[in-house]
Amino acid sequence: MSKNASTPGRRFMKLASMTASIATKTVSNSIRNFNADEDKKNEARSQLFQDIGLQIADTLGEMKGAAMKVGQIASQYKDIFPPEVASAIAKLQRQAPAMPFAEIKQQVESELRQPINKAFTHFEEQPFAAASIGQVHKAILPNGTPVVVKVQYPGVDTACESDLKQVRLALRLMGVLKVDKKLQDRLFQEIQHSLHEELNYEIEAQNFEVFRTFHQSLDSKIIIPKVFPEHSTRRVLTLSFEQGESIETASTWDLTIRNDIGRRLIQALGQQMFFLKRFHCDPHPGNFAFRENGSVIIYDFGGVKTLSTDIITHFKSLVNAARQQDIPRIEDELTALDALAEKNKFPEDLYQQWLEVLLRPLTTPYDFAENSAHHDGMKLVKKSFKYWDVFKPSPDTLMVNRTISGQYWNLIHLKVNDDLNDVFESLVPSEQLN
Template sequence: MSDKTPDVEKNRLGQRMKRYAQVGSGVGGLAAKVAGQRVFGMTPDNDKTARELKQALGGLKGPIMKVAQMLATVPDAVPAEFAIELSELQSAAPPMGWPFVKRRMRAELGAGWEARFENFEREAAAAASLGQVHRAVSLEGRPLAAKLQYPDMQSAVEADLNQLGIVFSIHRRLDQTVDTREIYAEIRARLVEELDYAREAAHMRLYADIFKSEPRIAVPEVIDDLSTKRLLTMNWLDGQPILKFREHKLAERNAIAEVMFIAWWNPFNRFGVIHGDPHLGNYTVRKDLGINLLDYGCIRIFPPAFVEGVVELYRALEADDRERTAEAYRRWGFANLSNELVDVLNVWARFIYAPMLDNRVRSIADGVSPSEYGRKEAFGVHQALKKLGPVTPPREFVFMDRAAIGLGGVFLHLGAELNFHRLFNEAIEGFDVAKLGKRQAAALKKAGVPAPA
């Protein structure tokens, strides 16, 4: 993998200032308005403020859109009213036109780049927040997907992350229940990582090795000589969007859901890594009901002790042992744990773990409508935390929770009915934190994955 991109792709002050002006005018004014309401003893209208925030962000594309949608899926990162509005933002950016694409490809692969493909489609097959994907064919006739990053994304990400601090300041003025500093640090680290396609290629190699003996899960193969830090070329995997299977027979939907469970939890329990982006576009379903696991920009690597804490919390809840749950939270990184705080955290933990604790075939929501899934528990936890003072979730908690909720959303869309208890216990059978640490270190080294930020 090479990096021929010239200096114009670096983090440029001029581009950052332009982006500050775009994002900051709406968001900054909104922050000032909320601050003024607090100063004069007024109670901000969360619903109205959330609508205004969506309007301020709605005309923008790029990283800020990805951040906004990310916040909508992280519990308590922003008020519930904000999450509802932010979740409606469109993450897709308008694709670059062909003249633009040609310049970008020349910057990545050099003059004569087209001769390195049998065919390269001019129209993008998909466009997202940070880049777009083109279908292509190799000189050997192999179908390819070329993921090309938009220009000046490093500058845009830096500017948008700084503006994210303003969004969090709005949240702190509205509600001080959850200290969001670690949430912000985690989102910053993961989004910066997503800009590095060389890192994403290493993540692909890691997952290909993890699932080399699992025929139901396909991972794209990186084409190294056609990839750079801002161009990622891989083989094309044919499949259908998962939502197209919602009306299929229950047995087929269950088969897809079971593979999805394995794709998320087995890497976590055996290697301490998790696919941190639960977006429905990040996987497709094959004719044999296996899945193609796509987009490896947001892979979270966890310390083995954190994974041990997740397994230990499950065992503690299973035994209904409060002190044991408290120790699990300490391993996660929660501090200043009182009995009252442990009880509150257990409300949310029992909701997340409920399907795995229940040894029977069931739906993920078990009779609760998708629109109400988790709302009662989240509201109760939030109200209780208000009385106990601010709590600071550890960084690792952010994408762990996000992945769990995202996967639950997949099961809800499919209407799957599985024995989640059996699947989870199979995943953690024989868990040994020392062995996990050695296995993780060997796998990361083999795939060439850099140390996480």
């Protein structure tokens, strides 16, 4: 983080300036198009949202740290934004530039309370990954163990609260957010909680240990790095180095290996959701690596979502209602999950078409490379668009939906071609009909 961006006063001014500029643009747009016809107003609004989205993304991208992280988390919740804003903010998920090593060294020594060359016999100056709130370096412990060290950028946690308030203010202006005030409050509480947990590496260390213990008892080919507590603090996290190949490399392996990996990804996610009731909710391909024996390595546990027993019960009931095409029950469950604004407003034939598309990859032999469900879904979007306000983004369902769709795209990258119905059935058993 540059000194300009990390100074609290300058950060505040930069974000406040962005907010003021967005307010000016929205008011000017309203005045300019006051007497325009509906098509012209919609076109002008779309252009305005594109401009706003780019401005938010550029400002947060420059600032790094908490503001950029807020933007990244917001991009995971992109259902709450108009598509023009969502697509611009989505670019914040790309790799961030690295921070100078001198600042990283100072942070490590301050956190571990010893010189870096005493804590580690070797510490690579060049990071092999850099993100919004920290970067990752390879190192070797004094006993010769190869590790990776995740180091949080200095000052990023203190900027968090102010950044979040300013970003929220910018997004709320003139209806940039598509949801009502009450739902906004719940969504931003969720974002704030998620940000707080990601900024505390002690929580992430606990997540690593919980998920490692859970998966070890179920499947030895789900590999989760081990935490070295004596070399870890709230802002430094040291983990065992687990070598694996990228999703791009894994996508070139034999189909039997790719199918094995695909099954393992879906099964691990389902076991986390339905049995552990906590799941890894950042399915970005960079958070996984793979081995040719079918093993899956999961690297990052900064993003973990906990589900209540009630929510899981509603999800299971929703899945079974979908299997049975029981639309009244589907709407009851969506209402319970706070994901439906109005019952009996979405046409039954569209429900049935969507159910077939959404269940197809998990209930029939499916070629993810061909990706027929996605292509058929895109056609259905056009038919369904005018009814879209019937559904609403819900804090209880957003991260579940985002994670499932993220893993779906991972299986597309891997070109899986398999029948996953038995995995699906083992996770959510079908109800026995009388």
